[in-house]
Amino acid sequence: MTKKSTKSTRSRSKSPSKNSSKRSTTSVLGFIVILAIVLFAQYVLGIDVLNQEETTENDNNGTDNENPVVVDNTTPGSSWYNFNFTEPINTNDVSRQVNAPMENAMVDAINSATKTLDGAMYEINLPRVVEALINAKNRGVQVRLVLDDEYAIEDEDSLAGQLADAGIPIVSDERSAFMHHKFLVIDGSAVWMGSTNFTRNDVYNNNNNALFIRSTQLAQNYTAEFEEMFTDRVFNARDDSRDTPNPILTINGVRVENYFSPEDGNVIEQRLVDLVNNATSSVRVMAFSFTIDELANAMISRQNAGVDVMALFEARGSLQGAMRPLACAGVPVKQDGNPQTLHHKVIIIDNQIVVTGSFNFSKNAIEQNSENMLIIYDAQLAQQYTAQFDKLYNDSRAVVPTASDLNCS
Numbered sequence: 128m129t130k131k132s133t134k135s136t137r138s139r140s141k142s143p144s145k146n147s148s149k150r151s152t153t154s155v156l157g158f159i160v161i162l163a164i165v166l167f168a169q170y171v172l173g174i175d176v177l178n179q180e181e182t183t184e185n186d187n188n189g190t191d192n193e194n195p196v197v198v199d200n201t202t203p204g205s206s207w208y209n210f211n212f213t214e215p216i217n218t219n220d221v222s223r224q225v226n227a228p229m230e231n232a233m234v235d236a237i238n239s240a241t242k243t244l245d246g247a248m249y250e251i252n253l254p255r256v257v258e259a260l261i262n263a264k265n266r267g268v269q270v271r272l273v274l275d276d277e278y279a280i281e282d283e284d285s286l287a288g289q290l291a292d293a294g295i296p297i298v299s300d301e302r303s304a305f306m307h308h309k310f311l312v313i314d315g316s317a318v319w320m321g322s323t324n325f326t327r328n329d330v331y332n333n334n335n336n337a338l339f340i341r342s343t344q345l346a347q348n349y350t351a352e353f354e355e356m357f358t359d360r361v362f363n364a365r366d367d368s369r370d371t372p373n374p375i376l377t378i379n380g381v382r383v384e385n386y387f388s389p390e391d392g393n394v395i396e397q398r399l400v401d402l403v404n405n406a407t408s409s410v411r412v413m414a415f416s417f418t419i420d421e422l423a424n425a426m427i428s429r430q431n432a433g434v435d436v437m438a439l440f441e442a443r444g445s446l447q448g449a450m451r452p453l454a455c456a457g458v459p460v461k462q463d464g465n466p467q468t469l470h471h472k473v474i475i476i477d478n479q480i481v482v483t484g485s486f487n488f489s490k491n492a493i494e495q496n497s498e499n500m501l502i503i504y505d506a507q508l509a510q511q512y513t514a515q516f517d518k519l520y521n522d523s524r525a526v527v528p529t530a531s532d533l534n535c536s
Contacts, residue, residue, distance in 0.1 A: 197376040199344040207379050209339045210508060212515050213323065215332050217467055224331045229323060233330075234259045236339055240268045240313045245353045247273045247308035247497075249485070250282065251325040257286045261293040272297045273356045275306040284326075300362045304495035307485050309337075312349045317341045320349070320499060321483060322415075322472050332467040334413075334519060336483060336512070338501070344373045348385045352499065362497050363389065384502040388486060392493035395486065395500055399474065400425045402502070406476050411516045412438040413471035416448065416487040423449035427456040439520050441469040446532060449488075454528055455535035464524025472500075473512060480504050481512050 213229045230253060237244065237259040244263055251257065251274070264270045272290065274280055276299035279287050291297055300306040311319040321337030323329050348371045355361045355370065371391075375384050386395045396419060403410055403425040410429055417423070417440060430436040440450045442462035454460045463469035474482040484500035486492050503509075519525065 194375045197373040199342045199378045211337045213335045229330045236319045243269045245312040249275045250278045252284045307496040333470040335470045342378045347372045382504040386500045388498040408477045409435040411475040413473040415441045415470045416489045418448045418489045461525040464522040
């Protein structure tokens, strides 16, 4: 009995050793297989499985505790945006108002639509744009438009009637404040936005900018804004600004903030002030309208702190806005030299951050008008906008306001 018991014990003691050896061999083989898969994915397929990017993240920009950053890598490489600046020719001769790069880019954006096209337009009288919208509808694209009642519907130069006659559904805001957007959402995956109205004057005579951005997440934001207006008929402020699905996102590694007023009006004002207050090297402003005192005060404060602050204003009405206190405080300012209109709504921070959109720097934009704005943290784009600022600021026709005009006390 003792021998049997001993044999049995020895047998039991050897069995785990064999199983352990087998498991060890299996683990090694499994590790080798996994490592081979990782290396294949990493270096052959180009998939970084060891450092996967999370869908949300936080940073120290001060707005992410409430709004997580949504990552959008839908467009590879650096081709996720195209920028456009107008080149004014200052003519009302329609025979010369042809083939401007800005107009061509608008038409190309519309022609790229294959399924849906939603547009919010303050004004529209460009025949080629109207033709492109009608052609899109005729080839089966669902085209829907929101227009400002005063400037896009009632204006005698408007071509909105042709769009309605073509069967394109149109909603207007029917209120005294402006539906001031100038955006398109194409196939739910790309957005056209900026300061440029879809008009002859804005494309051929005025200084403007526009961006075409390929991003599904950004398109979701603009679609939500469009649906509020087109479907819900809501144009006024809402208590809850969380109707924007992705207010803070990164597109191919670039941080983008997206706001709509009037619901985000107070947030926009504070973000602009914060951006200027945090500037360390430079602030550049190109503004059609600028009447936000808090923003002007922030610019003066940074100027006094040694930051390089400069501003270019549309000449008409500039003395009634922030230009006077800025100039009187020693900030270099000029009135633009375009005999027509400087229509930009742009701030550039540290040659790294671009603010742009339909949003004028005014209380009306904050409190009443339907507006949109992007804050884009991209040095390459900022350099392009800085170059545009330099070009217009150094235009020989741009003028420094005189002491008698300023009447500084």
